[in-house]
Amino acid sequence: MASEVSVQEVADAMYKMIKDAQGMKKFKAGDLTKAMRDVYGDAADRKTCKAAIKELIDSGRCVYTYFGGSFIEIPHDEGAANK
Amino acid sequence: MANLPNTPKLDELTKGPWPSFVSEIKRAAERSDMCKDLLGLLERSYNEKIGHWKHGGIVGVMGYGGGVIGRYTDLPEEFPNISHFHTLRINQPAGWFYTSEALRTLADIWEKHGSGLTNMHGSTGDIIFLGTRTEELEPTFADLTAAGFDLGGSGSDMRTPSACCGKARCEWACYDTMKACYDTTMRYQDELHRPMFPYKWKFKFAGCPNDCVASIARADISVIGTWRDDIKIDQAEVKNYADAGLDIFDDVVLNCPGKCMKWDGNTLEIDNDYCRHCMHCINVMPKALAPGDKRGATVLIGAKAPIIEGALLSSVVIPFIDIDEEYEEFCDIIERMQDIWSEEGKNRERVGEFIQRVGMGNFFEAAEIDLIPEMVTHPRENPYIFFEDYYEEGDEEEEEE
Numbered sequence: 001m002a003s004e005v006s007v008q009e010v011a012d013a014m015y016k017m018i019k020d021a022q023g024m025k026k027f028k029a030g031d032l033t034k035a036m037r038d039v040y041g042d043a044a045d046r047k048t049c050k051a052a053i054k055e056l057i058d059s060g061r062c063v064y065t066y067f068g069g070s071f072i073e074i075p076h077d078e079g080a081a082n083k
Numbered sequence: 084m085a086n087l088p089n090t091p092k093l094d095e096l097t098k099g100p101w102p103s104f105v106s107e108i109k110r111a112a113e114r115s116d117m118c119k120d121l122l123g124l125l126e127r128s129y130n131e132k133i134g135h136w137k138h139g140g141i142v143g144v145m146g147y148g149g150g151v152i153g154r155y156t157d158l159p160e161e162f163p164n165i166s167h168f169h170t171l172r173i174n175q176p177a178g179w180f181y182t183s184e185a186l187r188t189l190a191d192i193w194e195k196h197g198s199g200l201t202n203m204h205g206s207t208g209d210i211i212f213l214g215t216r217t218e219e220l221e222p223t224f225a226d227l228t229a230a231g232f233d234l235g236g237s238g239s240d241m242r243t244p245s246a247c248c249g250k251a252r253c254e255w256a257c258y259d260t261m262k263a264c265y266d267t268t269m270r271y272q273d274e275l276h277r278p279m280f281p282y283k284w285k286f287k288f289a290g291c292p293n294d295c296v297a298s299i300a301r302a303d304i305s306v307i308g309t310w311r312d313d314i315k316i317d318q319a320e321v322k323n324y325a326d327a328g329l330d331i332f333d334d335v336v337l338n339c340p341g342k343c344m345k346w347d348g349n350t351l352e353i354d355n356d357y358c359r360h361c362m363h364c365i366n367v368m369p370k371a372l373a374p375g376d377k378r379g380a381t382v383l384i385g386a387k388a389p390i391i392e393g394a395l396l397s398s399v400v401i402p403f404i405d406i407d408e409e410y411e412e413f414c415d416i417i418e419r420m421q422d423i424w425s426e427e428g429k430n431r432e433r434v435g436e437f438i439q440r441v442g443m444g445n446f447f448e449a450a451e452i453d454l455i456p457e458m459v460t461h462p463r464e465n466p467y468i469f470f471e472d473y474y475e476e477g478d479e480e481e482e483e484e
Contacts, residue, residue, distance in 0.1 A: 028239065029279040030425055046422075054277065057146055064148030066139045069431050070238035070278030078141045078153075 005043040010036050010052035015061055018074055026071040029053055087112055088123040092130065108200065117198040117214050120162040127158075142169055142217050144224040148278040150234025151220060167216040168198070172209035172235035173227060174268065174275075177261035178248040179204065188230045196223040208245030208287075208296070209235040239282050239431075241274035246288035247295040255365070256290030257308030257378035258406050264288045266410060281428035281437075284421065291374065292362045298386070298397070303434045304417060305383040305397045306406065312375035313355040314364070320371035321351045335364050379405040382413065384420065385435030395435040398443065402457035419450040 014032045021027065027035075032053065036044035053072065056062040063075045087109060097103045105122075112118035124135055140153035152170040159166035173189070189210065193199055197215035205211040210232075215223060224234065235243035244267045247253065249260030267286055268275065274284070287298030290308040298305035325331050331351065336344045343357035344364065351371075353364075365372045382404060383397035400420075406413055420434070423446065428437045438446045447454055 028281070028430065029277070030281060030428075034426075050273070050277075050279070053279075057148070057277070060145070063141055064143055064238070064278060065141045066153065066238045068139065069282065070148055070240065073141075075141070 005040045007048055007051045007055060010044050010048055011055045014052055022074055028071055090122050090126040093126050111199050115198050116164040120164040124156060124162050144220055147234055147276045149237040149240045149276055152237055168214040171212040172237055174233045174235040174243050175204055175208055175210050177246045177264040178251050192226045207242055209243050236275050238278045239280050240278040241271050242283050242285045244268050244286040245296055247290050249290040253290055257310055257374055258380050260288040260290045263406055280425055282431045282433050292360050300386050300396060301388055302386055305386055306380050309360050309381050310375035310378045311403050312377040314353055315373040317371050318350055324368050324371055335367050338363055379403050385438050387433045387435050391431055392436055399458045423449045
């Protein structure tokens with residue numbers, strides 16, 4: 001039986017994953033969900049992961065970006081943006 | 084008159100009897116410096132035959148991952164007023180019905196916060212606001228939501244569902260397209276605003292096989308109205324059409340793709356078992372023919388316009404559903420298919436491409452959808468499904484021999 005994992009715990013794990021890969025790899029929502037399932041098993045179900053992503057976005061710790069597809073990243077200065 | 088840039092090439096596009104986007108931008112440029120710079124940039128692009136735009140990036144409103152498409156010019160020093168020129172997609176009402184007051188409200192919001200230029204509507208179906216700066220995004224969003232509007236979809240999310248005007252204005256509508264569109268928009272708000280898929284996912288609801296929203300060519304899920312009983316015929320009206328000069332044999336019977344019609348000069352006969360529900364005869368003689376009474380919808384999957392790979396038309400998943408009554412069943416099937424695609428789809432792979440990669444039979448098996456012979460790519464074609472049950476032991480060896 002899968003052990004319990006909180007939304008906040010999953011959000012923090014997702015955030016660490018995004019932070020560690022910043023500048024090297026971008027993650028989509030699906031990538032994060034699959035990675036959490038690898039770590040937490042069935043406890044990190046789709047609903048929990050969805051709530052964790054929502055927490056990351058609504059708290060401002062992460063933002064959605066679009067570079068040929070939609071990714072979840074830590075807010076950063078955009079290279080393409082004109083100041 | 085505002086001091087507009089010299090644009091001889093663009094001016095060529097103001098000639099002729101048709102409305103011109105150049106004329107509209109010029110009118111807007113009398114009040115908007117953004118539009119003035121837009122004219123200058125476009126003229127330069129026409130001269131150099133090079134586009135001067137970059138798109139994508141981080142821009143958006145808090146909490147949303149869709150609805151804003153970042154756009155910048157690569158010549159910000161020369162055209163400072165369009166150094167940012169972001170696009171907003173606004174979720175349109177089902178069937179594109181507005182009051183004139185709502186349109187004025189939208190126009191006022193956009194003149195206050197952006198260039199004032201719009202597309203009514205974009206190919207997605209949304210209202211498109213063209214051109215604003217990053218710092219204006221949140222204020223625009225606040226004004227829009229206060230007026231009862233919301234952003235639409237963009238990026239790898241569920242795109243804003245769209246529908247034909249359906250029963251609101253069309254006698255051919257076989258189900259309530261606007262209700263289905265509205266219910267789908269409301270049910271999938273998370274999917275619409277928070278990109279969670281490998282790529283875009285589009286719903287389009289067409290009330291009849293005329294498919295006025297082109298769903299069969301563009302939507303990942305096409306819901307097309309149809310009927311399952313016989314076409315209704317008023318023979319007296321058929322005769323009236325003939326008396327008025329319509330060549331029923333040439334213009335109707337010979338154009339029937341199912342070759343299921345007979346016309347002896349007095350009576351029109353239809354062999355409904357062979358009717359492909361293309362609507363051609365009904366369109367030619369709308370007073371004489373009409374869809375049957377047992378109306379519902381066919382649900383298809385997998386269409387897309389060409390972007391990364393070529394165009395695909397959709398294939399039948401549910402041959403007939405009374406979607407007005409069985410909406411929950413419809414959603415259940417959709418969500419199972421979405422789950423499989425979300426799990427196994429590659430980045431930027433539309434569900435139609437995914438199905439091509441894994442095979443339609445495997446896809447449906449994974450989504451726990453029962454296979455039936457009516458699942459076809461084209462009417463009157465063999466099913467795309469391989470029915471193993473029909474094979475008996477030893478058949479494969481015989482075939483190989």
